[in-house]
Amino acid sequence: MTSEVILRHHDELAAIVGAANVLTGDAVPAKHVQDLWGSDRVGQAEIVVRPRTAAEVAQILKYCHEDRQPVVVQGGMTGLVSGAVPDAGEIVLSTELLGEIEPVDLAGRTVTAGAGATLADVQDAAARHGLLLPIDLASKGSATIGGCVATNAGGVNVVGFGMTRQHVRSLEVALADGQVLTLSTSLVKDNAGIDLKHLFIGSEGILGVVTRATFGLQPGAITRNGAFCAVADVDSALRLLGTLQRKLPGAVTAFEVIWDDAYRVLEPTGIRLPLPVGHPIYVLVECRGADPEGDAVRLAECVAEVEDDLLAAAVASNAKELAVFWAARERIPGEILRMQPLFGFDVSVPAGQLAECLHRMRAELTELWPAVKLLVFGHLGDDNVHIAVVTGETTRDRKPEVEHIVYRLVTNSGGSISAEHGVGFEKRSYLGYTRSEGEIDLMARLKALLDPHGILNRDRMIHWRGEPY
Amino acid sequence: MTSEVILRHHDELAAIVGAANVLTGDAVPAKHVQDLWGSDRVGQAEIVVRPRTAAEVAQILKYCHEDRQPVVVQGGMTGLVSGAVPDAGEIVLSTELLGEIEPVDLAGRTVTAGAGATLADVQDAAARHGLLLPIDLASKGSATIGGCVATNAGGVNVVGFGMTRQHVRSLEVALADGQVLTLSTSLVKDNAGIDLKHLFIGSEGILGVVTRATFGLQPGAITRNGAFCAVADVDSALRLLGTLQRKLPGAVTAFEVIWDDAYRVLEPTGIRLPLPVGHPIYVLVECRGADPEGDAVRLAECVAEVEDDLLAAAVASNAKELAVFWAARERIPGEILRMQPLFGFDVSVPAGQLAECLHRMRAELTELWPAVKLLVFGHLGDDNVHIAVVTGETTRDRKPEVEHIVYRLVTNSGGSISAEHGVGFEKRSYLGYTRSEGEIDLMARLKALLDPHGILNRDRMIHWRGEPY
Structure with a gap:
C-alpha cells in the first residue's frame, strides 16, 4: 500500500x-x-x-x-x-547519517559531534586522548548524542558528574521553520545573553531538532575503585554515601542501589554474584582517583568506617573484580525485562522519603494483586529509582491502575514522575502530577512560539493544542 | 520635585x-x-x-x-x-525584604532562600551544617541570591563546581503578568517536561523576577590546601592545571591567574606578597580534600612534578598561609579600581588563544595610547579573564574605542564579550559580537512572549522592540 x-x-x-x-x-x-x-x-x-x-x-x-x-x-x-x-x-x-565526530579539541577539552553519533563512539573519541565524556548509559552503543541532549540523559554517573545538560557547551539546532542556530560557544563561561541551549536540552525534540553538540570533557580517571555492600535500609545506604562524599571529595562517580527482589533475578543466570542474595539492599559504589597505591586503601577505610551500617561488603581489589560488580548491576534490567508483563517506572523520590514511599506502594499494589512483585534498583545519590511492577496477571490491561498508584505515591512523597527517561507519549497524561498547570501552560506557549504548526514530535510531552489563535 | x-x-x-x-x-x-x-x-x-x-x-x-x-x-x-x-x-x-532563609534540608542537602538573602548568609546557613554552597564571589556579602540566579553568577569556584546554574534545583519566579510559578523541584533528577528554570537563570530579569531559589549543596571540604606559583606563560599555567586535575581528580576548586602588571598593584599597599613581583604570570591554586595528613603532600608533589614549568612556587603549609594568598588575590580588583579612569572588561577567550589575544590587544591599544596599561587577572580554568585598560587619559570619552578593540579581538579569538558579568546596559550594543542575529532574535521573541509590554528590565541585554505586532 x-x-x-x-x-x-x-x-x-x-x-x-x-x-x-x-x-x-x-x-x-x-x-x-x-x-x-x-x-x-x-x-x-x-x-x-x-x-x-x-x-x-x-x-x-x-x-x-x-x-x-x-x-x-x-x-x-x-x-x-x-x-x-x-x-x-x-x-x-x-539522524543516523549525522554521525560525524570532529577531532577532539585538546586545548579546550571539548568534543563536537553530529546528532547521530552514538554516545559510545563519542566517548571513545575522547578516551583516545585520555579524556572522559562522563555520561554513561547501558544503551550507549545505540543511544545517539542528539537523543542524549534532547532527553537530558542521566545514567550511572550523575552522582559524580551531573546530567547531560551539565556537559553541553554548545548546540546546533534546526528550528521548525528551517532556521539553523548555533547556540552558545564551546567556552566554559559565556554569559552573553540568555543561554538558549538550555531551552532545547531535555525538551524531547518538541522545540527544535538538535543536529550537533559540543561537550566539555573531563580528565580520564587514573584509578577506578569500587565496593559492593549490603545494607539493611535506605538510611544506611545514605550514610555510606555521605561518608564517601565527605571523606573522598569529588571521588564518588557512581552509587547504585539494588533491592533484594531485583538482585535475585541474577540467581538463575549463573552470573557471579558479588555478595549472596538475601540482604535487603545492595550498593555498588565506584570512585575515581589518581593514586594507584592509596585510592583502594582509602575506599576500604571509608567502608570500614561505616561497618556498623554494613551487613556485608566486598571491596574490589582490581579492575576485574570491579567489572564483576558492574556485570551484575548491568545484567539486572535485561533480566527484569524477561518477566513480562511488567510495568516499568523511572521516578525520583527524595531519598529521605524513599523507604516509606516504596512501603506504601507495595502495600497498595498488594491489596489489588496479592502476589505482586516490586523490583527496585536505581541511582540513590540522585533520588532516582527504577521500579518494575509485576502484578502476576497475563495481560497489560490494568496498566493505568498500576500507573496511578505509583505516580500518585511518588507525587505525594515530593517526587517526580520522570527522573531521567522523560515524558514522551508514555507519561504525558501524568505530567500534571509533577508539573503545575502554569508550568505546562508555559511549555505549551514555548512550543507554539517555536513550532507554531506543531510539526515537531507533536503530542509528545504535552498535548498539541492546535494552531495558536 | x-x-x-x-x-x-x-x-x-x-x-x-x-x-x-x-x-x-x-x-x-x-x-x-x-x-x-x-x-x-x-x-x-x-x-x-x-x-x-x-x-x-x-x-x-x-x-x-x-x-x-x-x-x-x-x-x-x-x-x-x-x-x-x-x-x-x-x-x-x-528584593531586600525577600530575605528569608529556610532551614537547611539535611536529608536532601538543599537550602531554599528568598531572592533578597545575601549569598554570604545562605553560605553561612549551609556551613552551619557542614555543607557548602559552592558559589563564591568577592561581593558575596552584598550580592543577593536572586541576583546570582538572574545573572548566572560565576566567581572563583567555577573550575571546581560550575556556575550558579549548576547549583539551582528549583526557582520561584513572578512573571510580568503577575503569575507566580514554582519551576522544577528540589530533586537532583527531574526530567518531567521542559526544565523551565533554565530559561530564567542568567536571563538578567528580563523574563521574570526570581523571588526564591533552592540550591543543591556539597559536603564541606575537610582540608583546603593551596599554592602560589609563578610561570612564564599561559601554556605553563595550563599544564599546571592539567596536571592538578589529572592527579587530584575533583580536588581543584580554584585556579586564579594574575599577570604581573595586575600583581604589581599590590606593591604600594604593603600587603604581604606570596611571591616577589617581576614574574610574567602568577597562579593561585586551591584544592579541597579530606585527608589532613596527605592532601598537602599530594599538592606539593603535583607542584614538584611540573617544576620545570615553574619560575617560583610557594605551597601553603597551613590555613593562615592560604589566607595570605587569597588576601593578595582579593585585594587586586579594588586596587585596580583606584586607577581611574579605567575601562574594565570581563571576557572569555579560549585558553589556548589567550596569550595571542592579549598580545594583539596590547599592540592595538598601544598604537592609540603609547602608555596604555593592561592589568589582567582571572579564572584560567574557565577561559575567563578580567582586563582593566588604563589608557592614561583623564576622561572616559574614548571608552567606545577601547571597547571596540577589546571586544573585536576577543570575538576574533572565539571568545565571548561576557564571561560572567552578563550584558545589562553596558554590553548591549556588543551582544552581536558574540551572539548571532538568530540568537538575539530568539531572545527577543522569548521576551515578547513572557513580557509582552516590556515592563521588566526593559532595554537591558536586548533592545526592547515595542509591543509585538
Whole structure:
C-alpha cells in the first residue's frame, strides 16, 4: 500500500536528501516503529528521511512547516517513553547519517559531534586522548548524542558528574521553520545573553531538532575503585554515601542501589554474584582517583568506617573484580525485562522519603494483586529509582491502575514522575502530577512560539493544542 | 520635585506593600541609583517598592503590566553592567525584604532562600551544617541570591563546581503578568517536561523576577590546601592545571591567574606578597580534600612534578598561609579600581588563544595610547579573564574605542564579550559580537512572549522592540 504521506512527500524529500535516503514501504527497517527495548506503543513508519547535514534537516523542516506536515525525530530509539515512535501520518526524520565526530579539541577539552553519533563512539573519541565524556548509559552503543541532549540523559554517573545538560557547551539546532542556530560557544563561561541551549536540552525534540553538540570533557580517571555492600535500609545506604562524599571529595562517580527482589533475578543466570542474595539492599559504589597505591586503601577505610551500617561488603581489589560488580548491576534490567508483563517506572523520590514511599506502594499494589512483585534498583545519590511492577496477571490491561498508584505515591512523597527517561507519549497524561498547570501552560506557549504548526514530535510531552489563535 | 511616576503609582503600590515600603524622593537611599562598585551609568530612583512576599511581587508586576509601567529589579547592586540601574520613569522593585532563609534540608542537602538573602548568609546557613554552597564571589556579602540566579553568577569556584546554574534545583519566579510559578523541584533528577528554570537563570530579569531559589549543596571540604606559583606563560599555567586535575581528580576548586602588571598593584599597599613581583604570570591554586595528613603532600608533589614549568612556587603549609594568598588575590580588583579612569572588561577567550589575544590587544591599544596599561587577572580554568585598560587619559570619552578593540579581538579569538558579568546596559550594543542575529532574535521573541509590554528590565541585554505586532 502506498500511503498518502508517501505519495505527497516522496519526491520533495528525495530532492533534498537524495532518493537513496528516503525509505518507504518494505525498505523501512523495523527499528523505526518501536522503542529499542520494546514499548506498548508500536507505530507506523511509512516514510523515513535521512538527512546528511544540518542544512538538509533545515530544508526538510521548512518544507514540513510550510506543509503543516508532522515529523518525528529518531536517534538510537533507546528512549523508554515512546517519544520517537511514529504516529500515523508522520514523516520519520532519522539522524543516523549525522554521525560525524570532529577531532577532539585538546586545548579546550571539548568534543563536537553530529546528532547521530552514538554516545559510545563519542566517548571513545575522547578516551583516545585520555579524556572522559562522563555520561554513561547501558544503551550507549545505540543511544545517539542528539537523543542524549534532547532527553537530558542521566545514567550511572550523575552522582559524580551531573546530567547531560551539565556537559553541553554548545548546540546546533534546526528550528521548525528551517532556521539553523548555533547556540552558545564551546567556552566554559559565556554569559552573553540568555543561554538558549538550555531551552532545547531535555525538551524531547518538541522545540527544535538538535543536529550537533559540543561537550566539555573531563580528565580520564587514573584509578577506578569500587565496593559492593549490603545494607539493611535506605538510611544506611545514605550514610555510606555521605561518608564517601565527605571523606573522598569529588571521588564518588557512581552509587547504585539494588533491592533484594531485583538482585535475585541474577540467581538463575549463573552470573557471579558479588555478595549472596538475601540482604535487603545492595550498593555498588565506584570512585575515581589518581593514586594507584592509596585510592583502594582509602575506599576500604571509608567502608570500614561505616561497618556498623554494613551487613556485608566486598571491596574490589582490581579492575576485574570491579567489572564483576558492574556485570551484575548491568545484567539486572535485561533480566527484569524477561518477566513480562511488567510495568516499568523511572521516578525520583527524595531519598529521605524513599523507604516509606516504596512501603506504601507495595502495600497498595498488594491489596489489588496479592502476589505482586516490586523490583527496585536505581541511582540513590540522585533520588532516582527504577521500579518494575509485576502484578502476576497475563495481560497489560490494568496498566493505568498500576500507573496511578505509583505516580500518585511518588507525587505525594515530593517526587517526580520522570527522573531521567522523560515524558514522551508514555507519561504525558501524568505530567500534571509533577508539573503545575502554569508550568505546562508555559511549555505549551514555548512550543507554539517555536513550532507554531506543531510539526515537531507533536503530542509528545504535552498535548498539541492546535494552531495558536 | 514630585515626579509623574510617583504621583501616579504611590498609592497603588502602598496598598500592596504598605506605605512604609514605598520610598520616594529624599527617602530613597543612594544605593538604588548606581552599581555598588560604581558605573558610568547613574540613574534616577524616584520610587522604590519593597515587597515582602512573592505574592506582593506578583501584585506589583500585574499592576505595572496592566499599566505598561516599566520596572527595574534590584538585588545587592553588585552587578557590573548597570543592569539594575534605573532608567528615567522606572519603578524600582527592591528584593531586600525577600530575605528569608529556610532551614537547611539535611536529608536532601538543599537550602531554599528568598531572592533578597545575601549569598554570604545562605553560605553561612549551609556551613552551619557542614555543607557548602559552592558559589563564591568577592561581593558575596552584598550580592543577593536572586541576583546570582538572574545573572548566572560565576566567581572563583567555577573550575571546581560550575556556575550558579549548576547549583539551582528549583526557582520561584513572578512573571510580568503577575503569575507566580514554582519551576522544577528540589530533586537532583527531574526530567518531567521542559526544565523551565533554565530559561530564567542568567536571563538578567528580563523574563521574570526570581523571588526564591533552592540550591543543591556539597559536603564541606575537610582540608583546603593551596599554592602560589609563578610561570612564564599561559601554556605553563595550563599544564599546571592539567596536571592538578589529572592527579587530584575533583580536588581543584580554584585556579586564579594574575599577570604581573595586575600583581604589581599590590606593591604600594604593603600587603604581604606570596611571591616577589617581576614574574610574567602568577597562579593561585586551591584544592579541597579530606585527608589532613596527605592532601598537602599530594599538592606539593603535583607542584614538584611540573617544576620545570615553574619560575617560583610557594605551597601553603597551613590555613593562615592560604589566607595570605587569597588576601593578595582579593585585594587586586579594588586596587585596580583606584586607577581611574579605567575601562574594565570581563571576557572569555579560549585558553589556548589567550596569550595571542592579549598580545594583539596590547599592540592595538598601544598604537592609540603609547602608555596604555593592561592589568589582567582571572579564572584560567574557565577561559575567563578580567582586563582593566588604563589608557592614561583623564576622561572616559574614548571608552567606545577601547571597547571596540577589546571586544573585536576577543570575538576574533572565539571568545565571548561576557564571561560572567552578563550584558545589562553596558554590553548591549556588543551582544552581536558574540551572539548571532538568530540568537538575539530568539531572545527577543522569548521576551515578547513572557513580557509582552516590556515592563521588566526593559532595554537591558536586548533592545526592547515595542509591543509585538
